[in-house]
Amino acid sequence: SYDLTQPPSVSVSPGQTATITCSGHNLGYRYTCWYQQKTGQAPALVIYQDTKRPSGIPERFSGSNSGNTATLTISETQAMDEADYYCQAWDSSTVVFGGGTKLTVL
Amino acid sequence: DVQLVESGGGLVQPGGSLRLSCVGSGFTFGSYWIFWVRQVPGKGLAWVSHIKTDGTTTSYADSVKGRFIISRDNDKNTVFLQMNSLTAADTGVYYCGRDHFGSGSGWLDPWGQGTLVTVSS
Numbered sequence: 557s558y559d560l561t562q563p564p565s566v567s568v569s570p571g572q573t574a575t576i577t578c579s580g581h582n583l584g585y586r587y588t589c590w591y592q593q594k595t596g597q598a599p600a601l602v603i604y605q606d607t608k609r610p611s612g613i614p615e616r617f618s619g620s621n622s623g624n625t626a627t628l629t630i631s632e633t634q635a636m637d638e639a640d641y642y643c644q645a646w647d648s649s650t651v652v653f654g655g656g657t658k659l660t661v662l
Numbered sequence: 663d664v665q666l667v668e669s670g671g672g673l674v675q676p677g678g679s680l681r682l683s684c685v686g687s688g689f690t691f692g693s694y695w696i697f698w699v700r701q702v703p704g705k706g707l708a709w710v711s712h713i714k715t716d717g718t719t720t721s722y723a724d725s726v727k728g729r730f731i732i733s734r735d736n737d738k739n740t741v742f743l744q745m746n747s748l749t750a751a752d753t754g755v756y757y758c759g760r761d762h763f764g765s766g767s768g769w770l771d772p773w774g775q776g777t778l779v780t781v782s783s
Contacts (some may be wrong), residue, residue, distance in 0.1 A: 589769040591707075598757055599699075599707065601771035610762070610771060642707050646768045649721055651697065651709035 558647035560654035567660045574630040576657045578643030581624060586645045588626040590619060593656075594639045602641075603628060635661050664688040664772055666758050671777030674748055682743040682777060684758030692716075692736035695761035697770055698743050700754040700779075710756070713741060715765060725751070748781045755779075 561579045568574040578588060588606055591599035601610050603619035606626065616631045626645075630637055638661045643654040670682040684696060698710040711722045711732040720732050731744040741758060755778050759770030 587768075591770075593707075598773040598775055599759075599770070600773065601762065601769055604762055604767070604769040604771075644707075644768070644770075650723065651699075651712070651768060653699075653707040653709065656706040 558645070558652050560643055560645060560652055562641075562643060562654040562657045564655070565658045565660065567662055568630075568633045569662055570635060571632055574633045574637070574659055574661075576628045576630075576641050576643075576659065578626040578628070578654045579624055580626075580645065580652075583624050583626055583645065584622045586621075586647075588619070588621050588643055588645050590617075590626075590628045591642045591644065592637075592639045593642065599642065630659075633659075633661055637661060664760070666760060666772060666774035668756060668758050668774040668777040671756060671779045673780045673782065675783050676749055676781055678748050678781070679744070679746045680748065680779060682745065682756055682758075682779070684741040684743075684774060686739045686741075686760065689760070691739040694764050695766065696734065696741040697759045697761070698732065698741075699757045699759060699770070699773075700752075701757070701776075702754040705754075708754075711743065745779070748779075750781050753779060753781045 590603040592602045593599040606621040618629045642656045697712040713732045717734045729747045734741045755776040757776045759773040762769040762771040
């Protein structure tokens with residue numbers, strides 16, 4: 557089975573840039589997306605096809621994917637960005653999620 | 663507004679069965695793949711199953727294969743998840759999600775609010 561690995565937690569100060577990584581074998585050859593899940597809420601798509609933002613997602617959210625690592629970057633991080641973030645990719649017609657990263661805005 | 667609403671969760675004994683429903687509105691339901699994802703409270707997301715637009719093609723996680731059956735009724739804008747032989751490991755919040763582009767993108771958008779399944783004696 558295909559595994560995606562994320563750091564369990566990332567901390568960032570308000571106004572700074574947060575970087576969350578997602579690692580998998582040759583992940584750069586697959587499209588990756590990212591979900592944000594705030595406490596008590598359902599996940600929401602924030603990045604798809606590696607770099608694209610759904611409508612309504614602030615430009616502060618961006619993504620990249622190359623080699624073995626996909627990256628979610630949140631610029632000028634705000635308190636409202638505090639949440640769990642999950643990466644996701646396809647493998648052999650199955651959906652694979654990373655373990656999730658808790659982003660804390662200190 | 664595009665919306666998905668799950669129902670059917672509850673408390674069930676080990677070995678029992680439950681049928682979840684996911685009703686969509688605000689979009690052409692029959693043109694979209696639908697996914698089920700579960701989450702143990704406090705833990706991560708785990709894909710369970712998905713069904714293509716006409717219902718003839720389905721996929722399952724190994725952990726539920728042979729026990730869960732996904733189906734859909736496009737006339738009623740509903741996807742079902744029939745869960746049999748339930749164990750404690752099946753406990754969690756079950757979300758349904760729509761394929762972002764309709765068919766095969768694999769990106770779930772939007773998601774429903776979830777329905778809690780608790781398997782316990």
